[in-house]
């Protein structure tokens with residue numbers, strides 16, 4: 168026993184000496200509460216609500232020391248950045264996603280979100296045309312019909328008290344991404360419900376794995392119960408993408424027979440048609456890569472917009488003045504008739520856009536990004552060492568004191584009044600920044616604005632944002648207290 172204790176002590180001392188010797192003085196200071204070998208890992212252990220509270224504390228405390236700190240996750244050292252300029256510097260100098268994204272690779276493989284830089288840089292160029300404005304404009308019809316469907320689906324809840332509106336926005340957004348980027352109709356399909364549940368569970372399992380560093384290795388993880396849960400989810404999630412692919416392929420091949428042509432030749436093709444062209448006609452993507460891109464776009468294209476809409480409805484329901492202003496603008500731009508939102512209307516819905524941006528600031532649904540540093544990176548006050556992980560706390564930028572004393576308030580007006588926004592253009596990064604920023608930003612804003620305009624026109628919302636309990640399940644999610652009630656206008 169004595170021998171064991173001596174060996175453990177010797178290992179700890181050698182480890183500490185090694186750390187001190189390999190650590191450069193120009194690196195940011197360690198966040199308090201560091202343990203030898205374990206780092207800050209003990210503070211991470213717990214559920215995803217505890218994780219969210221922990222990262223919030225970390226961001227707040229980091230402001231006092233320049234917005235950059237070092238943390239230990241098990242034996243690994245990582246950096247956390249809540250400073251807008253330094254965050255921008257890292258996002259624009261290192262494009263490799265961190266190894267932590269590998270946790271999602273059994274699901275999303277080398278798709279755009281998780282893909283290695285060497286693969287991503289070619290694929291992003293190939294896929295950019297599927298998000299060109301000219302093509303997005305053709306989706307306005309679907310954005311309107313799907314918004315009307317959401318309004319109709321929620322009608323049964325009107326006047327009946329609190330309900331979980333997130334279920335509605337998620338199913339609706341999943342159908343919308345299938346109808347637009349993927350060109351397949353899964354409206355009201357059972358697959359949708361199974362998919363939404365499996366996606367929620369797999370995010371949860373990813374966080375469970377992240378917070379238990381002994382499961383970071385694929386060898387230890389293979390023995391865990393969480394892996395079994397994850398495999399069950401993967402079956403459902405991949406079944407969805409395979410079904411989407413088969414459906415679209417068979418639709419296209421029947422149109423080949425009908426029109427005696429290959430994939431319809433248009434300059435700009437929707438996402439899935441472009442993928443199939445790149446794979447079948449040009450041979451630059453293999454079947455696995457096509458599937459990984461489909462998986463990525465299904466989740467990236469629906470869970471995000473659905474969550475922003477869910478949080479926005481809560482915020483409008485809790486701020487009646489802002490809600491009435493949004494309603495008045497919708498009436499002014501669209502008139503009294505229940506007509507479709509047209510492309511030209513979108514740029515006139517300025518208050519609605521301010522509401523959405525403010526909502527994404529207050530509830531940053533992708534709160535943390537992680538890059539792998541493939542070189543030393545010089546920041547304002549520190550130099551980060553190559554090889555380490557760097558967490559960009561996007562929510563930390565959005566709550567930075569530079570937003571002013573009302574930083575915690577929901578105030579869409581700040582986006583409209585001159586001089587009310589921070590001078591620093593990097594203070595808002597809800598869609599990330601630099602070359603690896605969101606490919607679906609314009610799509611998301613168009614679809615969310617259209618949906619919100621329809622919802623505002625039909626319902627008055629009541630909610631209480633102070634009751635929302637948040638959790639970090641990769642994305643920011645409500646754990647409780649998020650329900651709203653609606654009345655017909």
Ligand code: HEM
Pocket residue numbers: 279280291344348463464467468469471472475527532533536537596597598599602603604605606607608610611
């Ligand atoms: C309000 C809605 C949305 C928000 C807040 C959002 C946010 C983000 C963020 C922060 C990233 C960077 C992720 C990272 O670096 O780890 C990202 C990437 C991405 N997003 Fe979005 N997103 C939204 C909607 C969408 C939509 C509608 C689509 C597809 C139609 C989409 C597809 C993607 C893809 C494919 C990437 C990876 C981009 C790349 O690395 O090239 N997103 N998004």
